[in-house]
Amino acid sequence: MVVAARCAAEVAAAVRHAAAGNLPVGVQATGHGLPGAAEGGVLVTTRRMDGITVDAGARTVRVQAGVRWGQVVAAAEPYGLAPLNGSAPSVGAVSYTLGGGLGILAREFGYAADHVRWLEVVTADGEVRQVTRESDPDLYWALLGAGQNFGIVTELEIGLVPVRTLYGGSVAFDGRAVDPAAVLRAYEAWTRTVPEGLTSSFAAVPYPDLPALPPQLRGRYVISVRVAYTGADGDALVAPLREIGPVLADSLRVMPYAESHTIHSDPDFPHAYYGDSAVLRELDVERAGELLRLTGPEASRMCVVQVNHLGGALGRPAPNAVPFREGRFLVRLLAVGEREQARAVLDPAFALLADDTLGRALNFAFGAGDRGAGLYDPETQKRLAGLKEQYDPANLFRRTYGVSAC
Incomplete structure (x- = not known):
């Protein structure tokens, strides 16, 4: 059953119906990635x-x-x-x-x-x-x-x-003209010099040679660093990035916040992929460089790599269950193809990072890994399990990356 809810009362009616039949309940606002099976369940769509x-x-x-x-x-x-x-x-x-x-x-x-x-x-x-x-x-x-x-x-x-405006955009390099691992080493070193308020990420994307893509991207292996910053000295701070090597594209500028989506230029519709993530204590650049080789243009599946610089305000305690605040980097990997084909590339890549991995990030667990493993530290997991038993003892909300009851 799909319930096209228009208000909280209709959501409540759907949940009561599911509870009466012990049916699993899922919820979807937009959808990202591949769907999972939910035979016999209730799906509440909230887009209305x-x-x-x-x-x-x-x-x-x-x-x-x-x-x-x-x-x-x-x-x-x-x-x-x-x-x-x-x-x-x-x-x-x-x-x-x-x-x-x-x-x-x-x-x-x-x-x-x-x-x-x-x-x-x-x-x-x-x-x-x-x-x-x-x-x-x-x-x-x-x-x-x-x-x-x-x-x-x-x-x-x-x-x-x-915030009305920010300094943001990306500096991109041709991954076939520069060493991607060298760019990553330079990026990691640069993150140690920037102020707390500057947020950035590194990305590596091997684009296929397809007519649907813009000509400047077809068949290219694009390595980029994306930046968002509300300070006034953005140009000075990013100057070392522009010196890494020949620049393929440079979109860094002061922009209205309403244009901030252009920093990453993510697709505006869901794609079919599998993926996962690892929150790291530190980024071992040599192992990460090997990860880039495993997931680059020669990989058996198209892979997208993103490395987010954490720290700053993300490391401060807060009254919520968001874990691993001590992490310094987040690595996210996506792979196109069937689940087992994707895992054949992703599993060895994440294994390279295992010694520095604190856990996974819930929002970036895209179906490739185990549903619940590693999403929380043991203390947080134990507290969540106790609360799950209190608020949902029948595990009605089990169409998720689950938290098991005690």
Whole structure:
């Protein structure tokens, strides 16, 4: 059964129906990657719940469960405010936030989950609850980091930041003209010199030679560093990047925040891929260089590599279940093809990083790895399991990257 919900009451009715028949419940706002089977279950689609309310004085926005980040950016922009959105405007704001929310200004402001004021959620008993840190501290903590295991969040209120413009864009190199591993070594060294408020990532993408792609990308292996920064000295800070080697493209500039999606230029529609992630204590550049060789143009499947610089505000404690805040880098790998074909490339690549891996990131666990393994540290996992037994003892919300009851 697919329930096209328009309000929290309809979500609650769907959950009560599922509970009566002990049917698994899933929820989808937009969809990213490949679908999973849910025979006999109930899928609640929330895309019709698209209300947005900006309170400019309080610097907050209320978003319903079907709202996408592009809509929030547009709603906040007239007030000189910005949300803590990610790189892709087509991603659902609520689901992104429940998984932590690693945004384009993350090192300056932290995870999106750190800025949530309250949530409206339908729990496994079919009740609609408004949850705050003060009213329900345990449920509030669990929803922000493992939310879809504890109910269907139908609305939340989150803080906005006073950002009108930023310095951002990317510097790209031809991966066949420069050594990708050398670029990565230079990038890692550069991250040790930048201020806390500068957020960046490294990416390696071997584009196929297909007519559907722009001519400048066809058949190229593009290595790029993407930057987002609200300070005034951006050009000086990125100068070392431009000296790494011959530059293929340079889009770094001061831009309105409404154009921030151009920094990464993510596709505006879902693609079929598998992938996974690893939060690292440190980035061993020699092993990471070997990872680039395994996933580069000679790999059996097209792979996309992204390395996010963490730290800064991401390392500060917060009253939520987002784990591994001590991590210094996040490595994300995607592979095109069937699951086992993808794993044949991804598993050896992640094995290279195993000694420095703290765990996986929930928002970037794209079906390639085990559903629940490594998503939380043992203490967080134990607390989540206890709360799962309290709020969803029948494991109704089991169509997720699960948290098992004690």
